[in-house]
Amino acid sequence: MLLRNVLFLGVGFVYFASPVKNEDFKKCKDSKFCLLHRDYASSTKSPNNLQTNYIIAKDSVNLINSELSAHIINSAQNVTLDLKASFLEGGLVRVRVQELNPPFPRFQGPGKYSLKNGEEGLKKIPETKISLKSVSSQDGYKSHTVAYGSNSKGASLTLSLSENPWSIRLLENDTPILELNTLGYFNFEHLQDKKSQPQESNSTSPLDWSENFKSWTDTRPKGPQSFGVDISFPGSTNVYGIPEHASSLSLKTTKGENRMYDEPYRLYNLDVFEFALDTPMALYGSVPVMLSHSKDRTVGVFYMNSAETWVDISKADVSKVANIYNQILGNQNKVATNTHWISESGVMDVFLMPGPTAKDVFSQYASLVGTTQLPREFSIGYHQCRWNYLDQNDVLSVNNMFDVHGIPYDVIWLDIEHTDGKRYFTWDNAKFPDPIEMQNTLDHSGRKLVNVLDPHIKHDDNYYISKQATEKGYFVKRNDGSDYKGWCWPGDSNWIDYTNEEASEWVSQQFSYDRYNGSTPNLFIWNDMNEPSVFNGPEITMEKDNLHFGGVEHRDIHNVYGMLVHKATSEGLRKRDKIPMRPFVLSRAFFSGSQRYGAVWTGDNAADWEHLASSTDMVLTNNLVGMHFIGADIGGFFGNPSPTLLTRWYQLGIWHPFFRAHAHIDTKRREPWLLGEPYLTHIREAIKLRYKLLPYWYTLFYEASKTGIPIVRPMWVEFPENTSTFDITSQFMVGSGLIVAPVTTEGDSVTQVIKFPKEQIFFDFFTGESILGPETKDIPTLLREIPVFAVGGSIIPTRERSRRSSHLMRNDPYTLNIYASSFKEIKGTLYLDDGNSYDYTNGGYIYREFVFKNATLYSKEAERPESEKSAEYIAFKKSKKNIRVERVVVKGMRNSFTKAIISENGVNREVEVTCTQKISGVCTVRDPGVLITEDWSIRLIQ
Numbered sequence: 034m035l036l037r038n039v040l041f042l043g044v045g046f047v048y049f050a051s052p053v054k055n056e057d058f059k060k061c062k063d064s065k066f067c068l069l070h071r072d073y074a075s076s077t078k079s080p081n082n083l084q085t086n087y088i089i090a091k092d093s094v095n096l097i098n099s100e101l102s103a104h105i106i107n108s109a110q111n112v113t114l115d116l117k118a119s120f121l122e123g124g125l126v127r128v129r130v131q132e133l134n135p136p137f138p139r140f141q142g143p144g145k146y147s148l149k150n151g152e153e154g155l156k157k158i159p160e161t162k163i164s165l166k167s168v169s170s171q172d173g174y175k176s177h178t179v180a181y182g183s184n185s186k187g188a189s190l191t192l193s194l195s196e197n198p199w200s201i202r203l204l205e206n207d208t209p210i211l212e213l214n215t216l217g218y219f220n221f222e223h224l225q226d227k228k229s230q231p232q233e234s235n236s237t238s239p240l241d242w243s244e245n246f247k248s249w250t251d252t253r254p255k256g257p258q259s260f261g262v263d264i265s266f267p268g269s270t271n272v273y274g275i276p277e278h279a280s281s282l283s284l285k286t287t288k289g290e291n292r293m294y295d296e297p298y299r300l301y302n303l304d305v306f307e308f309a310l311d312t313p314m315a316l317y318g319s320v321p322v323m324l325s326h327s328k329d330r331t332v333g334v335f336y337m338n339s340a341e342t343w344v345d346i347s348k349a350d351v352s353k354v355a356n357i358y359n360q361i362l363g364n365q366n367k368v369a370t371n372t373h374w375i376s377e378s379g380v381m382d383v384f385l386m387p388g389p390t391a392k393d394v395f396s397q398y399a400s401l402v403g404t405t406q407l408p409r410e411f412s413i414g415y416h417q418c419r420w421n422y423l424d425q426n427d428v429l430s431v432n433n434m435f436d437v438h439g440i441p442y443d444v445i446w447l448d449i450e451h452t453d454g455k456r457y458f459t460w461d462n463a464k465f466p467d468p469i470e471m472q473n474t475l476d477h478s479g480r481k482l483v484n485v486l487d488p489h490i491k492h493d494d495n496y497y498i499s500k501q502a503t504e505k506g507y508f509v510k511r512n513d514g515s516d517y518k519g520w521c522w523p524g525d526s527n528w529i530d531y532t533n534e535e536a537s538e539w540v541s542q543q544f545s546y547d548r549y550n551g552s553t554p555n556l557f558i559w560n561d562m563n564e565p566s567v568f569n570g571p572e573i574t575m576e577k578d579n580l581h582f583g584g585v586e587h588r589d590i591h592n593v594y595g596m597l598v599h600k601a602t603s604e605g606l607r608k609r610d611k612i613p614m615r616p617f618v619l620s621r622a623f624f625s626g627s628q629r630y631g632a633v634w635t636g637d638n639a640a641d642w643e644h645l646a647s648s649t650d651m652v653l654t655n656n657l658v659g660m661h662f663i664g665a666d667i668g669g670f671f672g673n674p675s676p677t678l679l680t681r682w683y684q685l686g687i688w689h690p691f692f693r694a695h696a697h698i699d700t701k702r703r704e705p706w707l708l709g710e711p712y713l714t715h716i717r718e719a720i721k722l723r724y725k726l727l728p729y730w731y732t733l734f735y736e737a738s739k740t741g742i743p744i745v746r747p748m749w750v751e752f753p754e755n756t757s758t759f760d761i762t763s764q765f766m767v768g769s770g771l772i773v774a775p776v777t778t779e780g781d782s783v784t785q786v787i788k789f790p791k792e793q794i795f796f797d798f799f800t801g802e803s804i805l806g807p808e809t810k811d812i813p814t815l816l817r818e819i820p821v822f823a824v825g826g827s828i829i830p831t832r833e834r835s836r837r838s839s840h841l842m843r844n845d846p847y848t849l850n851i852y853a854s855s856f857k858e859i860k861g862t863l864y865l866d867d868g869n870s871y872d873y874t875n876g877g878y879i880y881r882e883f884v885f886k887n888a889t890l891y892s893k894e895a896e897r898p899e900s901e902k903s904a905e906y907i908a909f910k911k912s913k914k915n916i917r918v919e920r921v922v923v924k925g926m927r928n929s930f931t932k933a934i935i936s937e938n939g940v941n942r943e944v945e946v947t948c949t950q951k952i953s954g955v956c957t958v959r960d961p962g963v964l965i966t967e968d969w970s971i972r973l974i975q
């Protein structure tokens with residue numbers, strides 16, 4: 034949480050709420066480097082007649098060690114830059130540009146934090162598979178073409194480098210799909226040695242490197258070091274990604290005549306109080322990944338930089354650009370989306386991801402930064418949070434009320450007030466006299482506890498964490514070398530320097546049960562305020578000229594700081610048990626790679642309909658760029674939702690991967706039973722639906738952890754050819770099998786317009802009624818539920834018995850829900866493991882594939898590497914050997930069936946089948962007596 038308007042009175046403070054203070058946050062005009070590059074771009078001549086200062090040096094192009102290298106000369110300033118393009122497994126190309134001989138080192142980028150196996154872990158394509166061809170043109174310059182492989186559809190991939198001005202094109206067969214500097218916006222501020230410059234006293238002269246914002250001065254001792262580059266997506270009308278913004282799924286234009294925003298999208302992790310909607314303003318997290326999708330293909334870029342970054346988006350001047358392509362390549366490109374990326378420091382480092390399908394791009398990106406860690410199973414259940422559950426009795430009474438009202442839940446949360454004076458790792462002993470007993474009681478009903486733990490440390494010699502961290506020198510430093518101090522929840526605070534590996538490791542050790550008093554294996558953690566939020570800092574964060582380990586400026590690593598907090602916490606939880614267990618840690622700040630450490634949420638939203646609608650745009654955007662385990666605070670953090678709004682929020686929230694209710698300390702209590710009827714019933718039914726579908730969710734999480742595929746998906750990911758859904762969020766996919774259409778307007782009865790974008794049968798999830806697509810249909814909707822449709826061809830596993838928590842469902846039987854289709858293969862999967870340990874990494878899991886064809890359901894083992902048919906596999910399979918499929922329901926059957934023949938282990942037996950043709954042909958096989966761990970078939974007979 035954050036309170037922006039905080040008055041500090043001694044060590045305490047009071048606060049008052051008011052909407053976002055736009056003037057607290059920079060606009061492009063407040064940032065010298067943003068202005069510089071925007072101006073440079075507008076001064077660059079049209080693409081027909083490009084003239085820039087950046088040209089490839091004659092005869093400097095080489096292909097060595099699977100890497101194309103060249104020197105770029107800035108003729109105006111006589112500076113040489115080094116360009117390297119390396120060719121990676123999966124068809125990716127990494128393009129890096131930096132100074133050849135800087136007077137002092139530049140920050141080399143966040144690769145060691147962001148890339149899953151660090152810089153050393155990237156796998157290059159063998160040089161034998163790469164060839165370079167150089168051709169001279171009339172003007173004396175050359176163009177160089179590197180053929181380096183083919184994509185998943187067999188099209189060839191080549192990279193072409195032009196010399197004057199330098200530019201790079203990635204081509205699929207002969208069609209350009211991604212381009213760098215074809216608009217000539219590339220501009221690079223080289224480092225200067227301040228001492229060698231003539232001293233001037235005039236503070237407005239460019240040699241005064243400091244920069245002011247409001248009452249703060251950034252001394253910028255290393256001087257200007259920014260750069261900008263254009264990245265174009267030929268043939269693309271829609272681009273997505275670059276969270277986190279409260280903006281639309283399909284990104285809006287920020288330049289050009291019909292631009293939708295005047296400001297560029299900004300990436301700079303910030304704690305924004307009562308953030309506004311529909312703006313490109315920066316928020317809590319940054320993922321510098323952009324995807325482009327068109328009917329023909331999906332491509333993407335990962336722009337790996339952790340400094341403040343601005344991104345402009347525009348649509349191409351169609352006629353001119355098309356002309357050039359036609360001249361150069363002889364083909365048509367009618368449209369393009371152009372983007373301009375501007376960063377304050379570091380090196381230019383862009384990974385080009387050629388697709389060609391969305392699923393290819395997801396796995397290409399995952400090959401760089403990794404995937405969402407498979408979460409603890411309980412953490413995909415329902416989380417009950419508020420600032421604050423007052424004391425131990427409050428926690429236990431809320432816990433009890435869930436049982437009284439028959440609502441399942443898994444986790445109750447404690448915010449900052451549980452601590453002794455905002456000293457993390459401690460308890461307020463008056464309010465929580467026996468935290469261990471409290472956690473044990475929760476454990477008895479299969480539930481967990483989460484405590485908040487922030488990166489600011491109360492400055493207090495009598496607080497062991499503060500004392501030890503001070504003595505060991507683990508805090509972030511001011512630029513004079515002293516420990517940096519600022520204000521946050523505890524008043525005067527210091528910030529742990531998580532870039533110092535020793536400090537990070539030390540924090541991890543504080544989670545051991547003997548150090549963290551009152552903690553049990555049932556306790557998990559929430560990292561808030563880790564942008565980092567500093568109440569009295571510039572833009573509510575830390576000064577950019579603060580120093581981290583090894584003299585690295587905060588400016589260079591700002592956007593990864595929160596991820597490093599998340600990482601240290603996650604490692605601490607993993608290591609506190611003798612046999613490591615999967616951690617659960619929620620973080621507010623994030624960067625590319627955070628998905629390896631746990632969940633995130635969309636921050637401090639508000640209890641209104643617009644925020645409810647916006648949550649889906651934000652959750653889908655993050656899912657497209659690998660941040661899968663995300664949700665929005667149910668009900669809205671600030672303000673009091675009406676019962677209808679809260680009901681609709683639960684009905685949507687169950688379909689977001691992370692499912693937590695949360696509320697500000699000033700709001701009214703809003704646990705579901707406080708709403709009364711009919712809301713309580715509707716909310717209970719919604720939460721129970723989430724629990725019924727946990728087998729489907731857990732399987733989706735497993736598949737995301739293997740392949741990088743999003744858990745929730747924009748429609749176009751599953752229906753890539755129908756342009757009518759490319760920019761909608763009024764409906765979205767959960768996995769490939771379900772379509773969800775949130776209700777985001779007031780009123781008990783509304784009509785939803787739903788798109789069924791393909792020739793396919795779609796089934797109303799609640800009534801079973803079928804609809805034949807392609808079609809657009811008005812769907813009347815009551816307060817009872819929001820529209821959900823199953824896609825024909827899906828098999829969705831559920832567990833239908835109502836329990837108090839996910840843990841208590843672990844040995845329940847399954848139901849298989851089959852949605853028939855004559856348009857595609859009918860298939861589904863089911864994954865299960867112990868939900869807690871890492872045994873699954875050694876084969877301790879069951880992964881089944883179900884196929885329904887010719888009126889027969891087959892269950893077989895899904896693909897599993899030979900190495901995973903291990904002792905862990907055998908042991909786990911044995912532990913689940915009694916779990917049955919208790920029901921098979923087939924929807925969309927035209928024929929009626931009377932019995933089924935079950936074949937298992939070569940033995941056949943007959944069971945009864947009941948069919949009803951009432952709605953759309955539903956046949957049910959009750960208790961077929963088959964086991965989830967075994968191979969079998971069930972054949973329906975007329």
Ligand SMILES: *[C@@H]1O[C@H](CO)[C@@H](O)[C@H](O)[C@H]1NC(C)=O
Pocket residue numbers: 111
């Ligand atoms: C450019 O720099 C190089 C070395 O950095 C130097 O040798 C050369 O004289 C410079 N040329 C001009 C025109 O300043």
Ligand SMILES: *[C@@H]1O[C@H](CO)[C@@H](O)[C@H](O)[C@H]1NC(C)=O
Pocket residue numbers: 235236237238
């Ligand atoms: C400082 O530089 C500015 C702009 O170059 C100029 O207008 C101003 O007169 C200078 N002031 C002094 C004291 O030299």
Ligand SMILES: *[C@@H]1O[C@H](CO)[C@@H](O)[C@H](O)[C@H]1NC(C)=O
Pocket residue numbers: 497548550
């Ligand atoms: C933890 O609890 C023990 C026993 O109650 C106490 O002696 C110790 O000082 C506590 N440690 C911290 C760090 O508070």
Ligand SMILES: *[C@@H]1O[C@H](CO)[C@@H](O)[C@H](O)[C@H]1NC(C)=O
Pocket residue numbers: 755756757758787788789790791792807808809
């Ligand atoms: C695309 O989807 C819409 C529904 O959103 C449908 O009306 C239209 O027929 C579909 N187009 C094609 C070519 O399938």
Ligand SMILES: *[C@@H]1O[C@H](CO)[C@@H](O)[C@H](O)[C@H]1NC(C)=O
Pocket residue numbers: 887972
């Ligand atoms: C479908 O099943 C029937 C028996 O129910 C069998 O005779 C037929 O050969 C099967 N067809 C295919 C294509 O497997």
